[in-house]
Amino acid sequence: MLSDLEIAQSAKIKNIKEIAGKLGIPESMLEPYGHYKAKLPLSLIDPEKINGKKLILVSAISPTPAGEGKTTVSIGLCEGLNQIGKKTTVVLREPSLGPVFGIKGGAAGGGYAQVVPMEDINLHFTGDFPAIEKANNLLAALIDNNIQNKNSTLGIDPRTVHWKRVMDMNDRALRHIIIGLGGTTSGVPRETGFDITAASEIMAILCLSENFDDLKKRMGNIFVGFTYDKKPVFARDLKAEGAMAALLKDAIKPNLVQTLEGNPAIIHGGPFANIAQGTNSVLATKMGLSLSDYVVTEAGFGFDLGAEKFLDIKCVSSGLKPGVAVLVATIRALKYHGGVKLDEIKKPNAQAVENGLENLEKHIENIRKFNICPVVAINKFADDTVEELEVVKNLCNKLGIRSAITTAHAEGGRGAVQLAEAVVEVLNECKSDFKPLYDWGWSVERKIETIAKQIYGANAIDYTAQAKDDLKKIESLNLDKLPVCIAKTQKSLSDNPKLLGRPENFIVTVREIEIAAGAGFVIPITGNIMRMPGLPEYPAAEKIDIDSEGRIKGLF
Structure with a gap:
């Protein structure tokens, strides 16, 4: 059996000019990065062409170690829609090097439902992540330079600065560090740390910006801290926004690549969904809708995270309205939610599948709360039994929603035709009328409570003393009308x-609330969320190599 990398390397990849031609993009407007990837100018986005196009959101049940294959299904659905004559582009996020070299591996799909060139996409790609990293770290350098400068008129109190440097790598040793050691010429000593690049506010800003002016304005709105006399300091006070935006001159442009079957794929941005909004850029989505009749896009992790944020933050901010939500589930994951141990999930167990359906059912309920029509995609594995598959299909029939089995990993677009047909039928028959879960004008507490109770199923919300102080600070800065992006x-x-399955009678505890005024949201933090992951005992990096011909091995 071929690995994902071997499948990708054996594919007959087309010149990116041919892929652009499918979208009607003239060669003169393409900005190639080699033969197989290119940047797309923002002038290709046409608001008038977006109207009437079909936006398909792909999400999933709560993730498990068994894997759900959300990206694989998204790419397979794009292939399937093109096979039935629907002009479709898949729009995805860029992978982070941290998970690539850590435990998760790449994020370019899998099997015969991949985007290529897989090695480039999973490694440096077109340099977007390094540009975001540099813009973030420029602001960090300007902050520390201002603190060091005795002639500074700002008077930043270093104890109030929470802006961290970032790096696109898992490195737990950098979570908490002391900078400025070495004497008076080396800066003012203070405690700080590193986050991973995907968790940077700059990443969130890039993915929500509508144009260069909006990008620069959002950069200027980044909250830095307070002065010694308690006045707020923003990045614009440091005159940082112009240079930061200049570093993102090319990174703001979406990237064009292709699927294994030669269909267009736009990949841009990569915020994590358990920390930030977990979806590709507004510009990439609008680019796809300007150039295709159908756009398949995904939101990270389960519907309670990436999809909720996609809908309540990205869609409200940009005016996007998905016509259908595809919810990905696997028999293996449902067994895991049903109480089966990971090393036994391949064994037939229809009762365990039935026990795990409560998680699937809750996510379906959540989709309907946004007035969006759902479709369940059952991502089939070879060891799934007919009886187990019937358990899921029976639930969907009982709830009155369409379901379809997909085998895109093994068969590419051919294995997703059934799902593609189901999605088209639902788009034609079930009229979604998207509405957000909450009003941005509500109080921060009411917004948090609405998500926690309606989407998570919580009984109540508890705030630590730190979180209560943060609420007061947010209100004093007049930032309480921003949406909430819960880290969970x-x-x-x-x-x-x-707590697997569908937990009940639980309390959500908000530890603290961070301000991301540039991105345009606040971040209530629950549980133990790491913004700088660590490497596992046996990192994936140990298996990655390159041969004498320059061919990469071990990437998955």
């Missing part, structure tokens, strides 16, 4: 990763 474990509907 992806492993459970609750804030406790050990």
Whole structure:
């Protein structure tokens, strides 16, 4: 059996000019990065062409170690829609090097439902992540330079600065560090740390910006801290926004690549869904809708995280309205939610599948709360039994929603035709009328409570003393009308990763609330969320190599 990398390397990849031609993009407007990837100018986005196009959101049940294959299904659905004559582009996030070299591996799909060139996409790609990293760290350098400068008129209190440097790598040793050691010429000593690049506010800003002016304005709105006399300091006070935006001159442009079957794929941005909004850029989505009749896009982790944020933050901010939500589930994951241990999930167990359906059912309920029509995609594995598959299909029939089995990993677009046909039928028959879960004008507490109770299923919300102080600070800065982007474990509907299935009678505890005024949201933090992951005992990096011909091996 071929590995994902071997499948990708054996594919007959087309010149990116041919892929652009499918979208009607003239060669003169393409900005190639080699033969197989290119940047797309923002002038290709046409608001008038977006109207009437079909936006398909792909999400999933609560993730498990068994894997759900959300990206694989998204790419397979794009292939399937193109096979039935629908002009479709898949729009995805860029992978972070941290998970690539850590435990998760790449994020370019899998099997015969991949985007290529897989090695480039999973490694440096077109340099977007390094540009975001540099813009973030430029602001960090300007902050420390201002603190060091005796002639500074700002008077920043270093104890109030929470802006960290970032790096696109898992490195737990950098979570908490002391900078400025070495004497008076080396800066003012203070405690700080590193976050991973995907968790940077700059990443969130890039993915929500509508144009260069909006990008620069958002950069200027980044909250830095307070002066010694308690006045707020923003990045614009440091005159940082112009240079930061200049570093993102090319990174703001979406990237064009292709699927294994030669269909267009736009990949841009990569915020994590358990920390930030967990979806590709507004510009990439609008680019796809300007150039195609159908766009398939995904939101990270389960519907309670990436999809909720996609809908309540990205869609409200940009005016996007998905016509259908595809919810990905696997028999293996449902067994895991049903109480089966990981080393036994391949054994037939229809009763365990039935026990795990409560998680699937809760996510379906959540989709309907946004007035969006759901479709369940059953991502089939070879060891799934007919009886087990019937358990899921019976639930969907009982709830009156369409379901379809997909085998895109093994068969590419051919294995997703059934799902593609189901999605088109639902788009034609079930009229979604998207409405957000909450009003941005509500209080921060009411917004948090609405998500926690309606989406997670919590009984109540508890705030630590730090969180209560943060609420007062947010209100004093007149930032309480921003949406909330809750940081929470992806492993459970609750804030406790050990509670599988559909937890009940639990309390969500908000530890603190961070301000991301540039991105345009506040971040209530629940549980133990790491913004700088660590490497596992046996990192994936140990298996990655390159041969004498320059061919990469071990990437998955």
